[in-house]
Amino acid sequence: MKVNQAEIVISAVSPKQYPETDFPEIALAGRSNVGKSSFINTLINRKNLARTSGKPGKTQTLNFYLIENSLHFVDVPGYGYAKVSKTERAKWGEMIETYITSRKQLKAVVSLVDMRHEPSKEDIQMYEFLKYYQIPVILVATKADKIPRGKWNKHVSVIKKALDFDPNDDFIMFSSETKMGKEEAWQAIEDKIRDEHN
Numbered sequence: 435m436k437v438n439q440a441e442i443v444i445s446a447v448s449p450k451q452y453p454e455t456d457f458p459e460i461a462l463a464g465r466s467n468v469g470k471s472s473f474i475n476t477l478i479n480r481k482n483l484a485r486t487s488g489k490p491g492k493t494q495t496l497n498f499y500l501i502e503n504s505l506h507f508v509d510v511p512g513y514g515y516a517k518v519s520k521t522e523r524a525k526w527g528e529m530i531e532t533y534i535t536s537r538k539q540l541k542a543v544v545s546l547v548d549m550r551h552e553p554s555k556e557d558i559q560m561y562e563f564l565k566y567y568q569i570p571v572i573l574v575a576t577k578a579d580k581i582p583r584g585k586w587n588k589h590v591s592v593i594k595k596a597l598d599f600d601p602n603d604d605f606i607m608f609s610s611e612t613k614m615g616k617e618e619a620w621q622a623i624e625d626k627i628r629d630e631h632n
């Protein structure tokens with residue numbers, strides 16, 4: 435998709451605030467700092483529409499971005515932030531679960547993992563959760579630019595093995611620095627949006 439137009443619609447704290455439109459939605463999930471905002475910015479050719487930060491755990495809202503007046507990206511608050519209280523964590527879990535399991539417009543979840551590391555327990559739980567609810571997944575391994583080319587395959591196998599990755603899901607090596615994987619990610623997203631079976 436060639437993107438000229440992108441805007442933030444709402445930072446929603448409660449489901450009542452989710453946009454009442456039929457636009458297909460693609461949600462982004464991953465631990466804090468994995469590169470969700472950078473992924474959105476890369477795909478929509480913006481420097482900083484989705485706010486990026488070195489400080490994890492900031493966003494506790496669902497941020498809806500409207501793209502080309504035809505599609506929503508939904509930036510989901512990151513998991514795995516140590517300084518969040520148990521109560522907040524439970525609230526977070528409930529918000530995500532409700533959104534993912536009940537949002538009719540949701541076409542796929544882009545699940546982001548840091549390509550440098552073995553997936554965390556929470557990365558694995560997120561993937562299992564999405565598979566359990568039969569949500570189409572696009573797995574994106576971020577920060578590929580930080581790994582020498584000769585080690586890509588090794589890192590990919592480690593991630594796939596840890597996740598018990600379903601070969602039917604898309605797996606994309608990605609870098610917001612080099613734009614690697616950008617076209618592939620758009621292709622995967624457009625396929626999910628068009629897929630009549632979802």
Ligand SMILES: Nc1nc2c(ncn2[C@@H]2O[C@H](COP(=O)(O)OP(=O)(O)O)[C@@H](O)[C@H]2O)c(=O)[nH]1
Pocket residue numbers: 464465466467468469470471472473485486487488490512576577578579580608609610611
């Ligand atoms: N080298 C590199 N850094 C990245 C990449 N993606 C994100 N980052 C950096 O990682 C940090 C967190 O990124 P951000 O997009 O805010 O992560 P979020 O918390 O998941 O939204 C920022 O300092 C980014 O510049 C990438 O592909 N390559």
Ligand SMILES: [Mg+2]
Pocket residue numbers: 470471472485486487493
């Ligand atoms: Mg972010």
